[in-house]
Amino acid sequence: MDAPKKRIFSxxxxxxxxxxxSYIGAIKNWVALQDEYDCLYCVVDMHAITVRQDxxxxxxxxxxxxxxxxxCGLDPERNIMYIQSHVPAHAELSWVLGCYTMFGxxxxxxxxxxxxxxxxxxxxxxxxxxxxxxxxxxxxYQADLVPVGExxxxxxxxxxxxxxxxxxxxxxxxxxPEPFIPKTGARxxxxxxxxxxxxKSEQDGDGCICLLDKPDDIMRAFKRAVTDSETCVRFDKxxxxxxxxxxxxxxxxxxxxxxxxxxxxAGRGYGDFKAAVGESVVELLRPVREKTEDLLKxxxxxxxIYTEGxxxxxxxxxxxxDKVYRKVGFVKQPRI
Ligand code: TRP
Numbered sequence: 001m002d003a004p005k006k007r008i009f010s011x012x013x014x015x016x017x018x019x020x021x022s023y024i025g026a027i028k029n030w031v032a033l034q035d036e037y038d039c040l041y042c043v044v045d046m047h048a049i050t051v052r053q054d055x056x057x058x059x060x061x062x063x064x065x066x067x068x069x070x071x072c073g074l075d076p077e078r079n080i081m082y083i084q085s086h087v088p089a090h091a092e093l094s095w096v097l098g099c100y101t102m103f104g105x106x107x108x109x110x111x112x113x114x115x116x117x118x119x120x121x122x123x124x125x126x127x128x129x130x131x132x133x134x135x136x137x138x139x140x141y142q143a144d145l146v147p148v149g150e151x152x153x154x155x156x157x158x159x160x161x162x163x164x165x166x167x168x169x170x171x172x173x174x175x176x177p178e179p180f181i182p183k184t185g186a187r188x189x190x191x192x193x194x195x196x197x198x199x200k201s202e203q204d205g206d207g208c209i210c211l212l213d214k215p216d217d218i219m220r221a222f223k224r225a226v227t228d229s230e231t232c233v234r235f236d237k238x239x240x241x242x243x244x245x246x247x248x249x250x251x252x253x254x255x256x257x258x259x260x261x262x263x264x265x266a267g268r269g270y271g272d273f274k275a276a277v278g279e280s281v282v283e284l285l286r287p288v289r290e291k292t293e294d295l296l297k298x299x300x301x302x303x304x305i306y307t308e309g310x311x312x313x314x315x316x317x318x319x320x321x322d323k324v325y326r327k328v329g330f331v332k333q334p335r336i
Pocket of ligand 1: 012047137152
């Protein structure tokens, strides 16, 4: 018999539109993992409300994001795809885990410090306990691996620390998760400021491409992309961050190596190069946009997907939560 597949959990907050960065840096990898692993891919709406959201917009983006997961190639049959707030066990486990997480360790989280600086008028307790909810997401499903970007590694590590602490007090309960940062997980930088990440939260400017952007807008953003004063297409992250970022994107969109790209554009100006990158992205995103638009016309189908996803997730989650409640000493829940 085959060894059981390892389990993967990951999620993205619906706090902004998905970007080319989310696609190349995260979802494309999720798609590659779906055969080899047993995967749960969640739309983490509960995490999104740690910063103020417009309710109608949050609702729309949550559904859009689920549709985009599917449009990017994630198969709702092979993966469990659902919306976090539909499975109450996340909040329930989060409370318990919060009692095994220290104030000091939460205070040291880089994302908390960053976000408190950026949202100085709303440093709410949810922002502080964000890593506990994320630990609950991961530990509920006994995930082995958590595909995340570098910036989320610290959150997976604290989940591991919490799991370890709980296991030591009560005997083996949680699988210790590991961050899984795929080698091909290219980090896409802003087109306007190639020193900072292409970000959903700063997506008003020209620096960010969203998955649903129209071809003309995509071409315009690439034509305006910041480069440097040389004219040579060469990969050099330190000295040529803009050009290197465009090469990363072009490589992800076309499968060409950096060497191929350098040869292709040898002796040609940045104008040609930027237009070619723009076109490759237009073609990369065209099917994703079209499929998303189709899916969004079919709300019944989407509802069916997230209902089935929540049902399957809730089943797995209840096994862990029952165990946890028993271990901490809660009286067995009556049927109500
Ligand atoms: N914190 C993650 C982010 O900001 C999103 C997230 C929430 C997540 N829960 C998760 C990622 C569980 C991986 C696993 O991107």
